[in-house]
Amino acid sequence: DTEVTQTPKHLVMGMTNKKSLKCEQHMGHRAMYWYKQKAKKPPELMFVYSYEKLSINESVPSRFSPECPNSSLLNLHLHALQPEDSALYLCASRRVGAEAFFGQGTRLTVV
Amino acid sequence: KQEVTQIPAALSVPEGENLVLNCSFTDSAIYNLQWFRQDPGKGLTSLLLIQSSQREQTSGRLNASLDKSSGRSTLYIAASQPGDSATYLCAVTRLHFAGGTSYGKLTFGQGTILTVHP
Numbered sequence: 379d380t381e382v383t384q385t386p387k388h389l390v391m392g393m394t395n396k397k398s399l400k401c402e403q404h405m406g407h408r409a410m411y412w413y414k415q416k417a418k419k420p421p422e423l424m425f426v427y428s429y430e431k432l433s434i435n436e437s438v439p440s441r442f443s444p445e446c447p448n449s450s451l452l453n454l455h456l457h458a459l460q461p462e463d464s465a466l467y468l469c470a471s472r473r474v475g476a477e478a479f480f481g482q483g484t485r486l487t488v489v
Numbered sequence: 490k491q492e493v494t495q496i497p498a499a500l501s502v503p504e505g506e507n508l509v510l511n512c513s514f515t516d517s518a519i520y521n522l523q524w525f526r527q528d529p530g531k532g533l534t535s536l537l538l539i540q541s542s543q544r545e546q547t548s549g550r551l552n553a554s555l556d557k558s559s560g561r562s563t564l565y566i567a568a569s570q571p572g573d574s575a576t577y578l579c580a581v582t583r584l585h586f587a588g589g590t591s592y593g594k595l596t597f598g599q600g601t602i603l604t605v606h607p
Contacts, residue, residue: 408590409593411595420600421597426592426594428587428591428592429590433585434587474584474591475593477523477535480525480533480534481532482531483532
């Protein structure tokens with residue numbers, strides 16, 4: 379099983395809403411990542427969790443709040459987003475230095 | 490700071506052609522290099538992973554090479570098909586250490602948009 383599962387696939391939210399994105403993998407990977415991807419651009423790293431600890435925050439605004447409840451789950455909590463935050467949000471996981479696997483993404487639209 | 494460049498930015502070919510996508514990186518201290526495919530609006534699908542100690546990897550009609558010292562990788566696609574149409578991304582990994590653990594950080598190129606027409 380080399381699957382990274384992201385839910386929901388699509389999300390439309392207002393600027394005052396609170397929502398969460400979910401990512402799950404059962405490959406035993408201890409590094410998990412959130413990326414943001416705008417149209418026709420490569421993915422941009424947002425957060426890295428290594429062994430359930432936040433290892434890197436790429437200067438992401440506090441309206442994005444990551445959480446890693448256990449070694450298989452990664453959440454991204456969203457609050458008071460702006461229209462420019464509309465993008466494809468990708469989750470990835472990997473063993474240290476090994477092949478990275480990505481989920482299918484959540485298409486987020488902020489209205 | 491690692492920079493990854495992919496050439497060409499876009500490529501349109503007739504079905505059946507063999508083609509080469511290029512990737513170059515500025516910092517040769519990489520752990521590995523990975524090629525991905527992305528269909529519009531979808532996630533990334535891993536195609537090939539080359540460790541820094543390897544020279545090439547093959548999977549079906551795909552062959553990727555790595556010249557770490559010169560900072561270059563190529564992805565060779567044989568006998569292209571319309572179903573190969575997608576964006577191809579290369580990404581290099583460097584290992585980072587924080588809080589007593591290590592993790593790999595991917596740096597992506599801008600991608601090559603490939604169109605294979607029947």
